[in-house]
Amino acid sequence: MSNMTVDRLRAAIGKIAVQMAISADELNTADGKLGDGDIGITMNTGMKGLAGIADDLPDDDLGMxxxxxxxxxxxxxxxxxxxxxxxxxxSAAKALKGKRKAEWSEVSSLIGGAIEAMMKRGKGALGDKTVLDMLEAMRIATEGLDDSAEILKACDKAASETMENFRAKPSKLGRARMYGDKSIGLDDPGMLALRRVIDGLV
Amino acid sequence: MKKILNSPAKFVDEMLDGLCAAHPEYYDQPEPRVIARPGGAVKGKVGIVTGGGSGHLPVFTGYVGKGLLDACAIGGVFASPSAEQMAGAMRAANGGAGVLRLYGNYGGDVMNFDMAGEMVEMEDDIESTTVLLSDDVASAGPEEAEKRRGVAGMVYAFKIAGAKADQMADLAEVTRVAQKAADACRSIGMALSPCTVPEAGKPTFEIGEDEMEMGMGIHGEPGIWRDKLKPADEITGEMVERLLADMPLGKGDRISLMVNSLGATPPEELYIMYGKAKQLIEATGAEIIMPLIGRYATSMEMAGATMTMCKLDDELEALLKAPAECAFWQV
Structure with a gap:
């Protein structure tokens, strides 16, 4: 069975970067309805940056x-x-420091660790209609899975379901919160961005 | 916009270049947007770093100096520096005894500085702590004091923590004293006119020719009320009253009082305010030592003033009076 390695990380970065270049305008438009309209730029420049350093990532340490x-x-x-x-x-970096490879079965707990760190930093909670809700759905969906293709499939499904489940709810965090009930019916731009990340990997 | 500049995009970097060119004995720029003391970190001394947006000189950069800060990460005008720049400042300040991050309570700064702390911990094995300034009483009520913004009170915290670090105290001690100083400060501001962020090109807010705003933040955040301009004694009276409501003073208490210009307000007006403030504070039985009157924390060319009380005990007073120097302030 395959492992999570720096090479797999490189391949994922390449795919996501391609998808973000395609989706940037769509994400900016979605963000413009609830925020400052730059999440597409954030994702696109961010992933371009990662693609630029991918070759130089250290092969012997996933954490670094x-x-x-x-x-x-x-x-x-x-x-x-x-x-x-x-x-x-x-958060993933800390968990993987010093490891050349990791088991795919660790993905769920890596997502869990990321959620915890992101909640602490962004002062967000589950149910606020943010990317955290989608990550939580992915964490649950990937629990007990140890095959990368299955994990990706589970994340894809979890992403779609979260978008559906939260569309009719109001945003409760960040700038989108100021829009109150006007955010009902709109997709959260942060969720949409992660949805497109998964699209890039599928 | 009427400003002396070459291009808004170069405003901050040209300012920093000029600052270092004028005062090479105090400031060095080891990497873009990181200002540190020349000669590098002092070995074995706790490093103190701060960071925040440009546009507040002498805050933040100006207070890098002996007995004060070791390094500072500086962002665009009123914009947070990046986590990477903050990590750079922490590396520049690291003398092997740990680093204290001491800065104002603003969301973007907190996120980036926490991130920077994690980076240098993982990569460089630098131990670090955080003390946030949240001294602006107008920005949230006492029941939500942790949401308050940090303003001119940070100058006291820089000075006091800097003096403690200079005594070669360890990180826990420097952090304790910095927190004590932060807890001892209360500030309030008032504004008469706005300022213009170069890259925005227009004023941060609009206010009538004959109006003032009480409680306004240093980036033009909305205050408590806006009305016709009042006489200096009335303005000062309300500011002192609001500070005392949050931190009552009585016989035997000692404070330092800062009357600070937001940029355009001249020292003459500050001294008019100070005279009245001293009367009112002494009426409580408290004593003022080491008054600070001038430009300590500004908001570009905003007209207005802030008033900060820092309540002192023997420990804080001795540290406040310890020698220190930077290009803007000498004790």
Whole structure:
């Protein structure tokens, strides 16, 4: 069975970067309805940055590779969403420090660790209609899975379901919260961004 | 916009270049947007770093100096520095005894500085702590004091923590004293006119020619009320009253009082305010030592003033009076 390695991380970065270039305008438009309209720029410049350093990631340490990704993402994309995603990457970096490879069965707990760190940093809670809700659905869906294809399938399904479940709810965090009931019926831009990340991997 | 600049995009970097060119004995720029003391970190001394947006000189950068800060990460005008720049400042300040992050309570700064702390812990094995300034009583009520913004009170915290670090105290001690200083400060501001962020090109808010706003934040955050401009004694009286409501003073108490210009307000007006404030504070039985009157924390060319009380005990007073120097302040 395959493992999670820096090479697999490189391949994922390449795919996500391609998808973000395609989805940037769509994400900016979605964000413009509830925020400052730059989440597409954040994701696109962030992933371009990661693609730029992918070749230089250290093969012998997944943790340091994730750390390099977190740093690059914050460096090139100054927004709070960028910092939050980088926080999630940093949490994975700490968990994987010193490891050349990891089991796919660790994905669920890595997502769990990322959620915890992101909640602490962004002061968000589950149910606020943010990317955290989607990550939580993915954490649950990937529990006990140890095959990368199955994990991806589970994340894809969890992403779709979360979008559906939350569309009719109001946003409770960040700038979107100010829109109150006007956010009902709209997709959360942060969730949509993660949805497109998964699209890039599928 | 009427400003002396070459281009809004170069405003901050040209300002920093000029600052370092003018005062090479105090400031060095080891990497873009990181200001540190020349000669590098002092070995074995706890490093103190701060960070925040440009546009507040002498805050934040100006207080890098002996007996004060070791390094500072500086962002665009009123914008947070990046986590990477903050990590750079922490590395520059690291003398092997740990680093204290001492800065104002603003969401973006907190996220980035926490991130920076994790980066240097993982990569460079630097131990660090955080103390946040949240001294602006107008920004949230006492029941939500942890949501308050940090304003001019941070100057006291820089000074006091800096003096403690200079005594070669360990990280826990420097952090304790910094927190004690932060807890001892209360501030309030009032504004007469706005300022213009170069890259925005227009004023941060609009206010009538004959109006003032009580409680306004240093980036133009809304205050408590806006009305016709009142006489200096009335303005001062309300500011002192609001500070005392939050931190009552009585016989035997000692404070330092800062009357600070937000940029455009001249010292003449500050001294008019100070005279009245001293009367009112002494009426409580408290004593003022080491008054600070001038430009300590500004908001570009905003007209207005802030008033900060820092309540002192023997420990804080001795640290406040310890020698320190930077280009903007000498004790």
């Amino acid at each position: 590779a994730f750390l390099a990704c977190a740093k690059e993402f914050t460096r090139v994309s100054g927004s709070s969403y960028g910092t939050l995603l980088a926080t999630g990457l940093m």
